[in-house]
Amino acid sequence: MLVLRSSPASPFGRKVKLSASILGLTDRIRIVDADTLNPEDSIRQQNPLGKIPALVLESGEVLYDSRVIVDYLDHLAGGGIIPNGPERYSALRDQALADGIMDAALLQVYEGRFRPEDRHEPRWVSHQADKVRRGLDHAEAHLSEAGQPLHIGQIALACALGYLDLRFGGRWRESYPRLVAWLADFESRVPAYAQTRVTP
Template sequence: MTARATQPRPAKPAPRTLRSTLTSPFGRKVRIAIEVLDLAGRIEVVPADTRDEGDSLRAQNPLGKMPCLLLDDGTALYDSRVIIEYLDRWSGRDALLPAPALTRAVAQTRAALADGIADAALLMVYEGRFREPAQISQVWLAHQRGKVERGLAEMSANLPDANVTDIVSISLACALGYLDWRKPVEWRGRYPALTGWLEAFAAHEPAFNATRMPQEVTA
C-alpha cells in the first residue's frame, strides 16, 4: 500500500502594508501591536488621506477609513480590532487576546468601549473642523461628550492591568492619548485613576511612547 504523500499546508497571507496616518488613534493601536509582536521590519506604514477621492484607500476599504492592512495575497483587512486579532494569530504570539471564547469576547467588548471613546472624541473634533461656527451643533457635541464621559467612568471603575499589554490596554491608552492631544474634553482632573493608569502603562510599554502623535502635525 502506497503511503499518502503529506501535502504542505498553504502559507498564511503575510501582512505587507498598513494604510494609516501617524495621528489616527486607531492606526496607533495597530502600530503598537506591530511593535509588540516584533513585526516592525515586515510591515510598511503608508500614509492615507481619507478626504482625497483619488487615494487608493477607497479601493482598499470601500468605507475609506483607516487603518487598513494589506496582505501579500491582495486581501485587505480593516477595523483596528480585526487587524490586531489577525496580526496576533499570524505572528504565532497569541499575546494580545485571550483564548477562551467568553474571556476573548469580554476583552473585545472592553476594547470596543475604549474605541467608542476615541470615536466620539473624533466626531467632536470633526464637528469643529468641518462646519462653519454658526453650524456647529451643541446638542451633537453634548451627545458625543456623554459617550466619552460614560466610557471613561466605566473604564475608571474597572481598569485593565497597566503591566499587561493586550487589546484592552492598547485601546484604552490610545483613546486617552487622543484625548490628551486633541483635548475635546478635559479628563485628567476628573478621572485621576485613569491618569495614574496611563502613566503606569506608558512606563511599562515602550511602544506607547514610540508611537506618540507628532506634535507638529495638525491634521
C-alpha cells in the first residue's frame, strides 16, 4: 500500500487526496499524519526537506512535492487528471498558478506563526497578499467557468480557495463571485472536497 505523509490542513496534501479520489486510488493509499516541526518525525528521513506531502511507495522509495506525486498517481491510474496534447500545458500552468496562491498564503500564515507580532514585516506580508490577489483576479477572469472536464489545475485551484477559507476566513468570497460559484460546482462534482475539509 502507498503511504501519504501529510497533515489535514495542508492544501498541497489535500490536492493529492482529491487527485487520488478522482482517479479511484483512495483505497490504495494510507494517510499518515506528519509533524514537520518535530525533529523526531520520520518525514525528515523520507523527504530531506522535511516538507509535506510525501508519498512512500511500496518499494520504499519516496516521492515528494505534490506535483510529482500527482503526476505519479495519474500515471498509476492510466491518466485522468493531467491531459495529453495541447490541453496538458494549460492544465499544468493553471496548477502552477494555484500552487503559487497556496505558497503565498502559506508564507503569510508562517509570518504570523514563526515571528513575534512586534517583528512581523508588513511589507513582506503585503507582497505575498498581492500575489494571492493577482492570482485570484486571473482565476476569476479566466478559470471560473463551471462544468469543465476536471483536471489538475482545477483541483489545485479548489484547494487554494479552500485554504483561503480555512486561514483567512473566506474573505476572498466578497470580491470573486464567479469563483464562489465555480467552487460550489466543483464541490458538487467532487465529494472528497467536503470530506477533506478542515474547519478552523
